Amino acid sequence: MTNQIMAEVRPAEDHHKTNDKPGDTTARALSPAVVLLFAVACGLSVANIYFAQPLLDTMALDLAIAPAVIGGVVTLTQVGYAFGLMLIVPLGDLWDRRRLIVGQTVLSAIALTIVGTAPNAPVLLVGMVLVGLLAVVIQVLVAYAATLAAPADRGRTIGTVTSGVVSGILLARFAAGALADLGGWRVVYLTSAALTLVLAALLARALPRHAPQPMAGSSYAKLLRSTVALFVEEQVLRERAVFALLIFASFSVFWSSVVLPLAAPPLSLSHTTIGMLGIAGLAGALAARNSGRLADRGWGQRTTGLSLLLMLAGWVPIACLNTSLWLVLAGVLMIDFAVQAIHVTNQSLIVAARPDAASRLVGGYMVFYSIGTGFGAITSTMAYAAAGWPGVCVLGAAISACALLYWVIVASRTPTAVGAAYDCGHS
Numbered sequence: 001m002t003n004q005i006m007a008e009v010r011p012a013e014d015h016h017k018t019n020d021k022p023g024d025t026t027a028r029a030l031s032p033a034v035v036l037l038f039a040v041a042c043g044l045s046v047a048n049i050y051f052a053q054p055l056l057d058t059m060a061l062d063l064a065i066a067p068a069v070i071g072g073v074v075t076l077t078q079v080g081y082a083f084g085l086m087l088i089v090p091l092g093d094l095w096d097r098r099r100l101i102v103g104q105t106v107l108s109a110i111a112l113t114i115v116g117t118a119p120n121a122p123v124l125l126v127g128m129v130l131v132g133l134l135a136v137v138i139q140v141l142v143a144y145a146a147t148l149a150a151p152a153d154r155g156r157t158i159g160t161v162t163s164g165v166v167s168g169i170l171l172a173r174f175a176a177g178a179l180a181d182l183g184g185w186r187v188v189y190l191t192s193a194a195l196t197l198v199l200a201a202l203l204a205r206a207l208p209r210h211a212p213q214p215m216a217g218s219s220y221a222k223l224l225r226s227t228v229a230l231f232v233e234e235q236v237l238r239e240r241a242v243f244a245l246l247i248f249a250s251f252s253v254f255w256s257s258v259v260l261p262l263a264a265p266p267l268s269l270s271h272t273t274i275g276m277l278g279i280a281g282l283a284g285a286l287a288a289r290n291s292g293r294l295a296d297r298g299w300g301q302r303t304t305g306l307s308l309l310l311m312l313a314g315w316v317p318i319a320c321l322n323t324s325l326w327l328v329l330a331g332v333l334m335i336d337f338a339v340q341a342i343h344v345t346n347q348s349l350i351v352a353a354r355p356d357a358a359s360r361l362v363g364g365y366m367v368f369y370s371i372g373t374g375f376g377a378i379t380s381t382m383a384y385a386a387a388g389w390p391g392v393c394v395l396g397a398a399i400s401a402c403a404l405l406y407w408v409i410v411a412s413r414t415p416t417a418v419g420a421a422y423d424c425g426h427s
Contacts, residue, residue, distance in 0.1 A: 039164025047172035071381035078374030080132025089363030116189030246403035252376025284337035311338035
């Protein structure tokens with residue numbers, strides 16, 4: 001596969017030695033094999049953030065962390081992720097993205113090793129912060145793919161690469177559960193560290209070399225100031241950031257606490273069985289990967305509204321956990337489809353607004369994703385401790401309702417031009 005990717009990437013490198021048209025270069029640079037590599041890299045990187053969710057009870061027991069506060073492990077990972085989004089991702093518009101991506105991947109392997117060998121809770125928590133900080137390589141990859149893609153295919157490309165992200169999130173739970181049942185939670189992180197090193201080697205060989213970045217030569221301080229300025233200048237970024245916060249808060253409410261009732265009597269399911277929920281969610285997420293095409297055609301607002309309605313409705317069958325696991329599976333499909341559809345639409349719209357600032361836009365947007373995920377994780381375990389599974393469902397549904405209300409009052413009134421991504425790329 002690597003040789004195939006290298007062969008298909010070389011025309012992009014040759015562009016800088018010839019005078020081919022940029023549009024032709026990007027089209028050749030992003031062959032299906034290259035897009036697949038981006039998706040796999042994103043999937044493995046994001047899985048590192050979510051391995052902990054089905055393992056929280058085991059980690060708490062092993063390192064003597066109180067069950068009521070074990071959700072803080074996920075929250076601290078998201079804190080690290082948020083800092084990485086603010087401080088590292090914008091560098092994609094300043095530095096060589098290829099070197100930035102490979103460097104982050106190698107450091108991620110080191111951070112995973114720290115977590116897997118942690119002798120106590122403080123070392124574990126420091127390691128989790130580092131894992132989150134370095135996992136933002138995902139967003140550098142997404143921005144890289146968006147800028148390399150032909151403008152007419154930008155939404156579809158983002159959808160495919162982002163499907164790797166959501167696949168990684170959902171498969172992480174199954175893989176973590178299966179490995180933990182075989183060898184304990186530490187094996188999960190040590191295995192991931194080894195795989196991440198392999199990924200770094202593949203990326204070093206196969207990532208396309210690209211033209212100098214938009215802000216090459218600027219200072220780091222100016223880069224960060226320009227990231228903040230984008231929130232003032234771009235209304236679509238502000239609106240889509242709010243959606244990111246709310247939908248991923250609701251998403252995290254479910255996934256951060258569902259292991260608690262499923263692992264406890266009377267169900268007493270194994271980690272492997274609980275991880276199978278991720279397989280069900282994967283089907284829903286992959287079904288929504290083409291929502292970027294709808295954004296390309298100017299249907300982003302309608303896609304968002306319908307997806308938010310579906311997300312809210314998904315909490316009804318999820319609330320029936322003690323009655324039927326089949327209903328829970330149906331709810332998982334609904335929520336994961338909705339989250340993926342909105343997330344792809346969000347990124348397609350914000351990158352289309354300013355392709356020259358792709359890394360800064362995606363980094364700024366994802367800060368709100370991280371805040372939402374961390375908020376959902378800590379409030380979910382608190383809600384479960386206070387009111388059990390019904391309390392978790394009320395919390396998740398309330399957050400989803402807030403997102404739908406925001407769309408009705410604010411975002412639905414913002415028009416989206418037909419073919420926005422395409423027109424922006426050809427202006």
